[in-house]
Every structure is written in structure tokens, then in C-alpha cells.
Amino acid sequence: MRIALLSYSTKPRGGVVHTLALAEALADAGEDVTVWTLGRDGDTGFFRRVDPRVTVRVVPFGAREGEGVGPRILRSIETLREAFDGRAYDIVHAQDCISANAAGECVRTVHHIDRFTTPELAACHEHAITAPYAHVCVSGAVAEELRDGWGIDATVIPNGVEADRFERAAADVDGTGRWRDELGRYVVTVGGIEPRKGTIDLLEGFALRERDPELRLVIVGGETLFDYRDYRARFDARAAELGVEPVVLGAVEHDELPLVVAAAEVFGFPSTKEGFGLAAMEALAAGVPVVTRDLPVLREVFGSAVRFARDRRGFADALAGALSEPDRHRERGRALARRYSWAGAAERHRELYRRLADPARARGGHAVGSTTTLPSTARSSSCATASPARDSG
Template sequence: MTGVNSPTPRVALLTYSTKPRGGVVHTLNLAEAMARRGVDVTVWSLARGGDDGFFRAVDPAVRVRLVPFPDRENETITDRIVRSIDTLRAAFEPEEFDIVHAQDCISANAVGDCIRTIHHLDQFTTPVLVECHEKAVVAPYARICVSRAVAEEVRQGWGLDPTVIPNGVAHQRFADAASDSPPATDARRRWSEQLGDYVLAVGGIEPRKGSIDLLEAYAALRERHPDLTLVFAGGETLFDYRDYRAEFDRRRAALGIEPVVLGNVADNDLPSLVAACLTFAFPSVKEGFGLAAMEALAAGRPVVARDLPILREVFGDTVTYASTVPELATALEKSLEPDDDRRQAGQALSASLTWDDAARRHLEFYARHPQPARG
């Protein structure tokens, strides 16, 4: 075994999906930053639905191990999660690594002794999923959270004391998309020609993202700004939100609104989509950090966020907060007015959070928390 204190410890980072969800984005960026520091790092994931790779190209310095996970018709969410755990457990080879670091409940349940990053805490009612969630918090031998607010939830709920290591942000990638260079200007113009002036939300249509509240707020906003479009991008999850989506569609029809639902956007196109919006809506009711909103700040976009303690911790005064639908509508309208001081503060905040710093702090954490002896 190489050993975590050696120049090239062997690290396994495990995530549940190849799709562009926040935890997956975190995993890939962290792995690449570790590789830049000379770490031998492998990312493991389930390859759902026949995927043959992640949603974006991964630095060749990072090894990728994808475990086939074909879809099954009429499978319940509980059965799918249990099968996910069993499939990853059967494929994973822990003896190959000095550090095993799980990024979600599925991988933490699958791999045995591990470090766990708790990005946010979920709430389940199905006994099997409650047990999986509990085990994924309690069983790891060490824990990381990406914000103090989530770490405090863990302390209050379980008496455990996670270490806080904030996310990094691919600041330059989004700042470049907002620049005056001809390629960046052309990319933003293409989005504007397709969508007009738009409010953007990234993360799909689901309860945790507060999508229906945003729909209601946009309906009020549109009365005063009839040419403004509402755009939803992204969204892929294990959970079945068909009932929520049906309610979203019912409200959309009742309000006479036709938002643009883009689904997953190609990774190379996402920065220009963000940079071209007039304002970025982030009405989530639960978050662990808020990476998509931080990317919007990097692109110089105003952000309107749900008034949550975790988001106030991460974003401070760089975004506008709203709790209710009327407040959200008012804040979105106000954000259409330029605020250079807030824009500059947001860009400075996003630039201060780097993946290289996150990788350094993770490696220091690994050195303090070596993997227990196996067997």
C-alpha cells in the first residue's frame, strides 16, 4: 500500500451518477485538482442507462471506473437504490486504494469503511431508504461537509463533528463566458436569439429546487415584463418527481405560462447560457452549498436565492434573498436593475473559492484520517 502520507496516495472518489448533478460536478473537479497535485485518483460511478462516460470529458490524469447499471422497467425508487448499492458494492475493489471517499448515500452504503462528504441531508419515509440514509451518515469513519450549516445539522442530529471544506468553483470558465471576446459574445448572442431576455434556473424541475414557487413568481413578474422568458436547464435524479412535475404543468397551464425547459445542456454550452441570462433564480428549499448560483456569480449575473441559513452563510451579501413567492417576484424584478457593487462582490467571492484549495484541504484531511486497516 502506498500510504496517504506518500507523495502519490491512491484515492478513490465514488459518486452515484455520470449526469451533471452538483455532487457529480464536485467529484470530477475535486478529482482533477487532486491529480494536478500528483495524486493517483480514480473516480468510480454507476453508468446509468448505458452511459459510456461522464457528462463531460475528464482529465486523462484521472482514472475513471464506470460500473454498468442498465435501466429496468417498472422498478420502484427503493428497489433502484438498493440495486445501485448492491451493484457498486460488487464491483468496487477497496484494497486498491489508500483512501476511499464516498460522495453520497449510495456509494457510502456500498463501500464499507470510508470517508463521506455529506453535501446535504435528505428526508425519507420508506424504511429501507431511512436506514440507508442513517447508515451513510453514521457508518463512515470520518466526514466532510461543504458548509457549516450542513455540519451543524449533522451535529444536532447525530452528535458527530464533520470538518467543513467548501466547494471550489470553476470561476474562470464562467467569467470567460461573460467576457467581451468574440467567441464569448457570439455564444451569448446565440442563446439570446433562441430565448430572448430570460430568467434562468439550473437544476431541473423538482421539489428541492422550488420550481413551482419560481413559476408562480414569474407569473407575477411577467405582468410587468411580458417579454421576459423563464428558462429551466438541467435535471437528472434517482427520484421520481412525476407527481411534482404534473402539478408544475397544471399550474403552468392555469397561469398561461410557457417556460422553456431545456433539460440537460451540453457542458460546453452551460457557461454561455448562464452568462447570457438577465438574472439567475435559485429558489431551492434545501441546499448544501449552491454551486450553480456561485457559477452564476462568476459570470457576473445577479442571483436571487431562497432565504436559507446555508445560503446566507455561503453567499453573504452577494445575492438577493426571498422567502415567499411575492418576495421572489419582487427580488427578481429588482435584480434586473444593474448593481455593479454587488456584481463585483459576487465575482470576487466566486474567484476566492478554488478547486485547488479544496484539493489541498482534502489531502490534509486524508493525512489526519487514514483509512482503517482492513480485514
């Protein structure tokens, strides 16, 4: 099959990591896969090397001085839409709201469901849920939200995990030792400082536990389309009030990330919305204790392999427990991470694609992979006027 996977960025965000790993696993299974994305900030390729069996198409997307979030979202959709032609593919699979709005008729993976206040973004997310002809969710909990909120039945295909990569990092004494020499003992979180990641809750939980002056809080990542400067200012002010000096590493090189995670004492995962929790699953593969927010989706995915917390006091207690009993869930966590492979995820996607591509199951006379677009005069307004009551990330 000729398969197009569409993403919105070349940066190391969860959906982009998912897209590349799935593309490579599909190519490994013999499929003809092309990944389409937008090249922001002058990017001409992804944050890491991509298997050459996967064709990569990066559409240039330059910055505009003073452009707000809403206009940037609409311009992102228009730019990708103008470059992409779905008629070249048997399956078009969008991985986020921007690419789903740009792709025309497509399959859509809904990684998690969220709320947004920017009207253009909220409405575009709504359209990106209702317009696709088939849906994938990476957990049953998110599929249930989709069913309850929109009456949509999604196919549940969990993420894969590069468990071997993180297990190798844990065994790399020199690599992890290098990070421990630089940072000392630390709790790490991946995802940056932003509201959905719940970073302030982790900060406060870190400060509430019994103080250990040698333990640090380290924050990795944070590439985003959105403007979270107000939240970052609140985070910095709260850190100063609490007397905590977090180490904000920002983006870390792809080959270094497993080492940073594996060298940590505990992995904190305070996200308020998740579809699967890939970063936390990678930490389990590295043998690092995980403390995560108590969400139905994370209960479903992680079971008894992690410690759960509901609020800052809960995070403080869970962090203390993980620090005092680091081995308690280690083997259980590693065994869980090994259960999820990208090869398995790719095969389940192939089964879905074959069903969708079967002419006998075609929807309403539309060929799979055909592209439908709104008239040029209505494209932007279609996102700006749809109901923003619910939206998806």
C-alpha cells in the same frame, strides 16, 4: 496516496460535478485518483471529458422495466459494492448515500441533509451518515446540522468554483448572443423541476412580478434517480393557470452551460435544501444577478452578494429588484466566486487524508481504505430496517 472517489451517476448533478472537479484537482496536486461510479442508461463515461490523469471506472447498471425507486436504490448499492474493492486504496471517499453504503469503510461528504419518504432510501441515507468513520461538509451550516442531529463533527471544506470558465463565457459575445437570439431575455434556473429545487415557488414568483411579455423563464437540467412526475404535473398545471410558458431545456452540453447562464438576465435559485449552492456561485462568476431562497446555509456562503427570498412574493420582489438593478452586486459576486478554488479545496482534502492515513491515528485498528461489508443475507435489510427519521442527500 491512492484515493478512490465514489459517486452514483455519470450525469451532471451537483455531487457528480463536485466529484470530478475534486478528482482532477487532486490529480493536479500529484495524487493517484480513481473515480468509481455507476453507468446508467448505457453510459460508459461521464457527461464531460475527464482529465486523463484521473482513472475512471464506470460500473454498468442497466434499467429494469417497472422497477420502483426503493428497489433501484438497493440494486445500485449492491452493484457498486460487488465491483468495488477498497483495499486497493489508502483513502476511500464516498460523495453520496448510495456510494457510502456500497464502499464499506469510508470518508463521506454530506452535501446536504434532507428527508425522504421511500423507506429504503431514508434508511440507506441514515446508514450512510452513521457508518463512515470521517465526514466532510461543504458548509458550516450543514456541519452544524450533522452535529445537532447525530453528534458527528465534520470537517468543513467548501466547494471550489470554476470561476474563470464562467467569466470567459460572460465575455464570449458570440456564444451568449447565440442563446439570447434563441431565447430572448430570460431568467434561468439550473437543477430541473423537482421538489427540493423549489421550482414551483420560482414559477409563481416569476408570474407575480410586474409582467414583462418579453421575459421568459428557462429551466436547465433535471437528471435524477427519483420519480418526480407528480411534481412536474403540478408545475405544468400551475404554469398553465398563471399563463406562463417556461422553456425547459433539460440537460445542456457541458461547454454550453456557462453560456446559457451568462446570457441570462437573472439566475433563480429557489432550492429548499442546499449544502453550498455551486450553481448559483457559478452564476455570480458569470456576472449574473442571483436571487436565492433565504436559507441559513446560503446566508453563510453568499452573504451580501445575492438577493434573498422566503416565498413566492419574495421571489417576485427580488426578481424585480435584480432586473432593475443588474449591476448592484455584480463585482461583489465575482469577487466572492474567485475566492473558492478547486485547488484550494483539494489541498484541504489532502490535509484531511494525510491525518486519516496516519497509522498513529488509525481508528479502532481498522486500516484506512479497508472494506467492511455486511453478510450477503443482511445487506438489503440493513437499509430497509434502519430508522428513517433523518437522512441526507
